[in-house]
Amino acid sequence: MSATAVSETVPVAAGPGRRGPAALVRTLRSGWVQLPLKAKIGVVMLGAFLIVAIIGPYVAPFSPNHVTPSQYEAEGLTAKHLLGTDNLGQDILSQMLVGTRSTVLIGLLTGLIATTLSVAVGTAAGYLGGWGDEALSLVSNVFLVLPALPLLVVILGFFPNAGNLLIAVVLSVLGWPWGARVIRAQTLALSNRDFVLAAREVGESPSRIIFYELLPNEVGLIAASFVGTVLYAILTSVALAFIGLTDPTAWSYGTILDNAFTENAVQTGAWWWFIFPGMAVALLGMSLVLINFGLDELSNPRLRAARGLRRIGRRAWRPADPTPVLRDYVEEMA
Amino acid sequence: MQFVVRRLAFYVVAVWTAVTVNFLIPRVVPGNAVDAVLGQIRSSTPQLVNALKKQLGVGDQGSILSQYVHYWDNVIHLNLGISTSPGIYPTPVLTEIGRTLPWTLGLVGIATILSFAIGTLLGVFAAWRPGGWLDRLMPSLTFLQATPYFFLALVLLYFFSQKIAVFPFGQSYQLGDTVGFNWAFIGSVITHGLLPALTIVLTSIGGWMLQMRNVMLTTISEDYVLVAQAKGLSSRRVMFTYGARNAVLPNIAGFSLALGFVVAGAIVMEVVFSYPGVGFTLVQAVGNSDVPLMQGLFLVISLAVLTASLLADIVYVVADPRARSRQA
Numbered sequence: 001m002s003a004t005a006v007s008e009t010v011p012v013a014a015g016p017g018r019r020g021p022a023a024l025v026r027t028l029r030s031g032w033v034q035l036p037l038k039a040k041i042g043v044v045m046l047g048a049f050l051i052v053a054i055i056g057p058y059v060a061p062f063s064p065n066h067v068t069p070s071q072y073e074a075e076g077l078t079a080k081h082l083l084g085t086d087n088l089g090q091d092i093l094s095q096m097l098v099g100t101r102s103t104v105l106i107g108l109l110t111g112l113i114a115t116t117l118s119v120a121v122g123t124a125a126g127y128l129g130g131w132g133d134e135a136l137s138l139v140s141n142v143f144l145v146l147p148a149l150p151l152l153v154v155i156l157g158f159f160p161n162a163g164n165l166l167i168a169v170v171l172s173v174l175g176w177p178w179g180a181r182v183i184r185a186q187t188l189a190l191s192n193r194d195f196v197l198a199a200r201e202v203g204e205s206p207s208r209i210i211f212y213e214l215l216p217n218e219v220g221l222i223a224a225s226f227v228g229t230v231l232y233a234i235l236t237s238v239a240l241a242f243i244g245l246t247d248p249t250a251w252s253y254g255t256i257l258d259n260a261f262t263e264n265a266v267q268t269g270a271w272w273w274f275i276f277p278g279m280a281v282a283l284l285g286m287s288l289v290l291i292n293f294g295l296d297e298l299s300n301p302r303l304r305a306a307r308g309l310r311r312i313g314r315r316a317w318r319p320a321d322p323t324p325v326l327r328d329y330v331e332e333m334a
Numbered sequence: 335m336q337f338v339v340r341r342l343a344f345y346v347v348a349v350w351t352a353v354t355v356n357f358l359i360p361r362v363v364p365g366n367a368v369d370a371v372l373g374q375i376r377s378s379t380p381q382l383v384n385a386l387k388k389q390l391g392v393g394d395q396g397s398i399l400s401q402y403v404h405y406w407d408n409v410i411h412l413n414l415g416i417s418t419s420p421g422i423y424p425t426p427v428l429t430e431i432g433r434t435l436p437w438t439l440g441l442v443g444i445a446t447i448l449s450f451a452i453g454t455l456l457g458v459f460a461a462w463r464p465g466g467w468l469d470r471l472m473p474s475l476t477f478l479q480a481t482p483y484f485f486l487a488l489v490l491l492y493f494f495s496q497k498i499a500v501f502p503f504g505q506s507y508q509l510g511d512t513v514g515f516n517w518a519f520i521g522s523v524i525t526h527g528l529l530p531a532l533t534i535v536l537t538s539i540g541g542w543m544l545q546m547r548n549v550m551l552t553t554i555s556e557d558y559v560l561v562a563q564a565k566g567l568s569s570r571r572v573m574f575t576y577g578a579r580n581a582v583l584p585n586i587a588g589f590s591l592a593l594g595f596v597v598a599g600a601i602v603m604e605v606v607f608s609y610p611g612v613g614f615t616l617v618q619a620v621g622n623s624d625v626p627l628m629q630g631l632f633l634v635i636s637l638a639v640l641t642a643s644l645l646a647d648i649v650y651v652v653a654d655p656r657a658r659s660r661q662a
Contacts, residue, residue, distance in 0.1 A: 134340075142348045145643050146355070149601055150616060150635045154359060154628050157620030235482050239602045242484050243617055257484065261606070266492050274492075278485030285481065 039294020045287035053104040056097035064095040064251050073268075084272035087263050092256070096277055099251035102164055103234060103284070106252075109168035110175060110233030115226045117172065118179030123210050123218075125180070126187025137184065140177035148174045149236065156245040167246060171233045178232075179225030186221050190214055224295045231288040238281050253277045341647055345640060352636035357405045360625045361398070409633065415626035419619060427630035430615065435597070435634070438604070438611030441527050442596045445534035450589045453539040457546025457585075458578045461554065472547070475540035487533040487606040494529055501529040530607045534600055538592075546578075546585050553581040583654050587646050594642020597635050 035043070067088045075085045083093040125136035155170055156162055162170075190196055191214070199213050215222075240246055241254020244262070248255060256277040260266075265273040408414070414427040460468040494501045502525065553559065554577045562576045601613030608614065612631055619627040 138344060138347060141344055142351050145348055145639055146352065147595065147632075147635050147639050150613070150632055151355070153601060153616055153620055154632050157623075157628065158359065238482055239484065242482075242602065243605055245620070257488075261484075261488065266488055266496055269492070269496050271492055274485070274488045278482070278488060282481040282485060 034298065036294040036297045038290045038297070042287045042290030042292075042294060045283060046291065049100060049104055049284050049287065052097060053101045056100045060091075060094035060097040062091040062094040064090060064098045066090060066094070083276045084270070086259060086265075086273055087270075092273060092276060095251055095256050096253070096280060099253050099256060099277070100280070102250060102252035103238060103254070103281070106164050106168050106171070106237045107230040107234040107284075109164070110171040110237075111226045111230035113168060113172035114176040114229045114233075115179055115222060117176035118183055118225060118229075119215070119218075119222055121176065122180040122183025123187050123214060126184040127191060127206065127210060127214065129188075129191075133184075136180075140180045140184075143174065143177040144181070146174070149239070152236065152240060153243065153245060156240060162246055163250070167237055167240070168233070171236060175229055175232055179222075179229060182221060182225060183218060186218050187214055190217055220295060220298070224292055227288050227292045227295070231285055231292075234281070234284060234288075253281050257281075341644075345644060348640050348643075349637070352633065352640065353406065353409055354402075356629050356633050356636075357402060360629065361401075414630040414633070417619075417624055417627040419622040419624040419627060427626050430627060431612075431630055431634055434610060434612050434615045434631075437609060438597060438613065441530055441609065441611065442534060442600055442603075443593070444527075445531040446538070446589075446592050446596050448531070449535040449538045450542050450585070450592065452535070453542025454546045454582060454585050456539070457543040458550055458573060458581075460543065461547040461550030461581075462573055462577070464551065469547070472540075472544065475543060481537060482602075483533065483537050483600060484602045484606050486537055487530070487603060490529060490533055491606065502526055526607075526609075530600075530603055530609055533603060542585060542588075545588065546581065549584055550577055550581040553577050583650070586653060587650050590642055590646035590649050591639075592642075593645070594639035597638035 032040070067090060068085065073087060078084070083091075083096070085091055086095075121136050121140060125133045125140075151174060152170060156167070159166060196209060196213050199209050204213070237246075238252070238254040238257070241252055242257045242261065244258050246252070246254065248258065257274055260270070260273040260277075263273075265271075412428060414431075416424050417427050417430050456468060460466070460472060463469060491501075559572060559576050562572045567576075597612060601617060603609065604611045604614035605617055612635065616628065616631045616635075618624075619631065
C-alpha cells in the first residue's frame with residue numbers, strides 16, 4: 001500500500017496508458033526501490049504482524065484459555081511455554097498469537113473507515129469551498145478539539161464487552177478529522193494548479209476531477225494519514241483494553257496486559273507476562289512510525305539529512321541549501 | 335476581524351457540542367443512577383426511591399427539551415449533581431473534581447512542561463548537526479513514542495519498584511502521612527510523582543524533538559540564516575536568535591494545546607500508578623456506573639481542552655507577526 005503511494009508524489013494527471021498489471025508491477029517495484037530504508041524495515045515488520053494476525057490462531061501451541069491444573073503462580077520461560085505462563089498456567093505465546101488478530105484488525109478497520117471519512121470530507125471541503133467548506137471544517141475542528149480518550153472511556157463505559165467492530169467504529173468517529181484537515185489543505189492547494197483549472201475549463205464533471213485529477217495526486221498524503229490512523233487506533237484500543245473497558249474474554253494484546261496488571265504481575269516479578277505483549281505493541285507501532293517516516297522523507301527531501309549529507313574534503317555540505325555552505329568554515333570563523 | 339469572528343463561532347459551537355454530548359450520553363444509553371445508589375444501600379422502599387430520585391435529579395422531568403434546558407441551567411451554575419460511587423456518595427461532583435484536579439494538574443503539568451522544554455532544545459541541536467549523534471538518536475526516541483505509555487510505565491515500575499525498590503508502586507503519597515504543608519508529606523508526594531512524571535516525559539519528548547528538528551531544518555536552510563552565518567555571527571546566535579526563534583512557533587502552538595490535554599490527563603498513566611487524578615477517577619466512575627461524576631469530569635476535561643485551544647490561538651497571533659498581518 002505504501003509502495004504504490006510513493007510513486008505519485010509528483011503531481012501527474014493520471015492518463016491512459018499507465019494501466020494494466022504490468023504497469024502496476026513496474027510502479028510497485030520502482031516505488032519499493034525509491035522507498036527509504038526506514039520505510040522498508042517498517043513494511044517488512046508490518047508484514048510479519050499481518051502474517052501472524054492471519055495464521056496466529058492456527059499455529060498457537062495451546063489454546064489461549066488452556067489452564068494448567070493446580071498451577072497458581074505465573075511460570076517463567078520453559079521449553080514447553082516459550083514465553084512463560086500467566087498465574088493460571090495459560091500460555092502467553094498462544095495468547096499473543098491469537099490476540100494479534102484482534103489488535104491488528106481494529107487498527108486496519110479504523111484506518112479504513114476513518115481514512116474514507118477523512119478523504120470524503122477533506123476533498124469535499126477543499127474542492128467545494130465557500131459555505132460547504134466552512135461547515136465541514138467547523139465540524140472537523142470541533143471533533144479535533146474534543147478529548148478523544150476520555151470520551152472513548154465514557155462511551156465504552158456504557159457498552160461493556162464491546163466487540164472489535166464497535167470499537168473500530170467509535171475510534172473512527174473520533175479519529176477522522178486529523179486526516180481530513182491535511183487532505184483539505186492539499187486539495188485546496190491542488191485546486192488552483194493549472195491541470196485542475198484546465199480540466200474544469202474543458203468541462204470535466206466535479207466527480208471526474210476529484211477522482212481522476214485530485215485524488216491520484218493525494219495518494220501519498222492519504223497513505224500517510226491511513227498509517228497514522230492505524231497507529232492511533234492500535235495504541236488507543238490497546239490502552240482501552242488495558243484499562244479494562246473491552247470484552248475481557250476476547251484475546252488481544254490489551255487484554256493480556258490488563259490481566260497481567262490486575263493480577264499483579266509487576267509486583268510478583270512475572271516480567272514475561274507484560275514485557276512480551278508490550279514489546280509486540282511497541283514493535284507494531286514502530287513499524288507504522290517507520291513507514292510514515294519514510295513517506296515523509298519522500299515528500300520532503302530536506303528531511304533526508306543523514307542520507308543526503310555529502311562529505312567533501314572532510315567538510316559537511318548541507319544538501320538542501322541552494323548555495324551550499326561549508327559549515328565547518330563558518331564555525332571556524334565564529 | 336473575520337478571523338476572530340470565525341474562531342469565536344468555532345468556540346461557541348465546540349462548547350455547545352461538549353455540553354450536548356455530555357447531556358446526551360446517559361440518555362441514549364440505559365443505566366440508572368438510583369439503582370447505583372440502591373445497590374449500595376441494599377434496601378429499597380418507594381419513599382427511598384423517590385427521595386433518591388429527587389436528590390440525584392433523575393426520573394420524570396418532562397420532555398427531553400425541558401431536560402436539556404434544565405441541564406444547561408445546571409452547567410452554568412456549576413451544579414453538577416451528586417456522585418453515586420460507593421465511598422463517595424453523597425459528595426457533590428464539584429467537590430470530587432476539586433479534590434482530584436490538583437493531582438493531575440501538578441503531575442502531568444510539570445511533566446508536560448519539562449518534556450516540551452527539553453524536547454524542543456534537543457530538537458534544535460539535532461537539526462543544527464544533521465547526521466550528528468543526536469540526530470541519529472532520533473529513531474530510538476521514535477521507538478519510545480510508538481511505545482504505549484503503559485508499557486513503558488510497567489517496565490519502569492518493574493525495574494524501579496520491584497527489582498530495586500527505589501520508587502513506590504503507586505498512589506500519590508504514603509498512606510498515613512499527614513496531608514498538609516509539612517516536609518514528610520511533600521517529600522512523599524515528590525517520590526511518588528517522580529516515576530509517573532518520568533514515563534510521561536520519556537514517551538512525549540520524541541514528538542517535541544522531531545517537530546522542532548523538522549521545522550528547524552527548513553528554517554536554517556533559509557537565505558537569511560545563510561546571511562547571518564556569512565556576516566560572521568556566532569554559531570549560538572545564529573542557532574537560537576535566527577533559527578530556533580523562528581522554528582519554535584509550531585511547537586509553541588502544540589504546547590498550548592498539550593496544556594489542555596494535561597487535564598484530560600494521562601488516563602492510562604494514572605491507572606497504572608493508581609494516581610488519584612482526573613483520569614483515574616474517571617475510569618473508576620465508569621466502573622461504578624457513576625453517571626454524574628463521569629459527566630462532570632468529562633465536562634471539566636473538555637472545557638479545559640477548549641480553553642487551551644483558545645490560548646493556543648492567542649499565543650500564535652501574539653508570537654507570529656505574520657499571523658497578525660494575515661488576519662488583520
